[in-house]
Amino acid sequence: MAIDAKVDLKKARMTWAMLVGTMTISYLAAKFMGHGSTVSTVVFSIMVVQWLILASQFLHLNVEPKFVWGLWISSVFFVAVLFILSYFDVWNHQGINWCRGAADCVQLNEPKSF
Amino acid sequence: MSALTNDMRTATGVITRSNTGIPSSRLAMWFLLGGEVLIFGGLLVSYMMGRLAHPEWAEEAHHTATTIGFINAIILLTSDLFVVMAHADAQRKDGASAAKNIMITVALGLAFLVIKGFEYSHEISAGLTIHKSVFWAYYYLITGIHGSHIVVGIIALTLVARTAKRGEQLQRVETAGIYWHFVDMVWLIVFPLLYIAK
Numbered sequence: 349m350a351i352d353a354k355v356d357l358k359k360a361r362m363t364w365a366m367l368v369g370t371m372t373i374s375y376l377a378a379k380f381m382g383h384g385s386t387v388s389t390v391v392f393s394i395m396v397v398q399w400l401i402l403a404s405q406f407l408h409l410n411v412e413p414k415f416v417w418g419l420w421i422s423s424v425f426f427v428a429v430l431f432i433l434s435y436f437d438v439w440n441h442q443g444i445n446w447c448r449g450a451a452d453c454v455q456l457n458e459p460k461s462f
Numbered sequence: 463m464s465a466l467t468n469d470m471r472t473a474t475g476v477i478t479r480s481n482t483g484i485p486s487s488r489l490a491m492w493f494l495l496g497g498e499v500l501i502f503g504g505l506l507v508s509y510m511m512g513r514l515a516h517p518e519w520a521e522e523a524h525h526t527a528t529t530i531g532f533i534n535a536i537i538l539l540t541s542d543l544f545v546v547m548a549h550a551d552a553q554r555k556d557g558a559s560a561a562k563n564i565m566i567t568v569a570l571g572l573a574f575l576v577i578k579g580f581e582y583s584h585e586i587s588a589g590l591t592i593h594k595s596v597f598w599a600y601y602y603l604i605t606g607i608h609g610s611h612i613v614v615g616i617i618a619l620t621l622v623a624r625t626a627k628r629g630e631q632l633q634r635v636e637t638a639g640i641y642w643h644f645v646d647m648v649w650l651i652v653f654p655l656l657y658i659a660k
Binding site for chain 1: 482483484492493495496497499500503504507508510511514515528529532535536539540542543545546547549550553640643644646647650651653654657658659
């Protein structure tokens, strides 16, 4: 049995044009509207869309068995776990035997009054 | 179930055996890329953490060349199209045309590396070295590991083109193509992270 989807070149060229177009929008937005949080949010949203298009059309995940999706999702899951578990620590300024900024460290090094 | 009943014929004409429903070489590539997701994912997540904790990195990020990053993104996206065209050629069993499209992809990969090298030399001459700060250490680490993947991709594609030109092992075109698409997908994340979010 055939297990490959036939490559549709017309669709591939459309996908390429879409990816280049969205990449150009990201670039022009950053170039002319600055690199603020609004532009960054728009650019990262575009990036997610580009990723999905590339994964489904060029990487043809849309025709692969669910097993392959499971493989990718399990990898992404562990990266997400790394992100979530370390995210909260990032916002801490001091912990047991460590401090980040000079102000926090001064406070940490102050002798305790009994 | 005997192994014989799991035989499959791909569009490139190769009979392959797999219990997962996909050819073994492609399955191996998916496993490799699953590991790559962890490598790049861990690296990019740790960079994002650092970036969240250190707003002053935004000042450092202002020195990255957005235009060069954009040109390289377009080069990689275009190389993706040629890989797809090579895959279509392989499905038609036109090995010579597949080899030609693969070599165009290789040329675009080399162009990416040359531009990246130019960018590195410009940054290093401006004193923005790997030792300058944690941001620049991340920058060289992320782009360096990505660049090394481009080098591996170029070598793999060149080897695939050699056999494809003789009309042999055409299923390799797709497998190498999947790797190349993944390397491009990584750049789609690296570009906004290092060149846009400033």
